[in-house]
Amino acid sequence: MPAPTYWDYLQLDKLLASQGGLDGEPSPDELHFIIVHQTYELWFKLILSQLRLARDHLAAPKLPEERVPFVVHHLGRVNAILRLAVDQFAVMETLPPQDFLDFRDKLVPSSGFQSYQMREFEMLLGLTPERRIKYAGTDPIEHIRSQAHTEAGRKVAAQLMATMAETSLRDALVAWLSRTPIMGSRPGDADDDAVVDRFLADYYARVEQHQREGGDQLVTVLDGADEDKIRARVEAALQGVRSFLLPDDAATRRARAALVFIESYRHLPLLAWPRLLLDTCVELEEQTLLFRHRHARMAERTIGRRVGSGGSSGVDYLDQTTAYRVFPELWNVRTCLLPRDRLPPLLGEERYHFAQE
């Protein structure tokens, strides 16, 4: 067996022979277009593998503390790739609009809209079918399935269906949150429901007082100007806080309570990794939104507001996708937080310290 070589190990012969385009040797601009897209698809492949690893750790029925760093590690790698992917659109943008028009027509109707790895990424994050924006009345997943005429297409369609059946990162995160001890109380403890509800009711009462005082302060410093409007805004914000902190469903209440608890008492040693996990998920959502936004601006710069090669309304459609939120509660919780000196007194603190010899 000869010693391995760099080119064999990386299968460079196959990789570098895959830029042929549709009709023979592509022009230099088309080569650029193909390579940029292929690079993204390679990154997507790595993102999917890292997301699955993170999800598998998180979805374990009982997640030992020492496995949380693995989840953070895999998601941190996804975030690093996404940051790069956002910047990478600058390479695409070196293609002037007219140079793209020279070969664009022959691609129609293929489009990034058919990037099945992007759809798997969305599914694994937890974007549900009913929240997907339809384009021209077509569901993006149905669109891919409707184009699956070849062997490769049928494989893609089957792969999408299999991914759709997997547990998403979002579901795993919510399940993990609902198992988190709150004020020292664990699910299954005799009075857990009462502890959780007391914590939430107390927290809400304190937020109400704090935000109303904030309104009073604004009215005073603004010398009474717009008093009615300011008070109405505070009450509207409090209405949002109330429905977030006191939802009817008990399972949702427990997960929300855990979120508020981790964010509020984030200085406790045993909450250090959970809090990092939440921060990493917020960054994941933020980077995904930046990716969508950056892609939309790059597309607008290249094709303006014309119809997309996949047949959508183009940039208008892309802009609508920047409203997707997979972890809305990780954002909403920020509206509810209290300054440290206003927090409910901590119970069961000893449960959140490292074990002493």
Ligand code: HEM
């Ligand atoms: C000249 C460059 C590009 C232009 C003008 C462009 C334009 C568009 C447009 C208009 C759409 C909407 C669907 C349609 O009707 O076609 C779209 C979708 C998409 N494009 Fe691009 N794109 C470009 C490059 C890229 C690159 C480099 C990627 C890399 C991943 C990419 C990924 C995607 C994805 C994932 C979608 C689906 C978005 C969604 O449905 O949420 N595009 N693109």
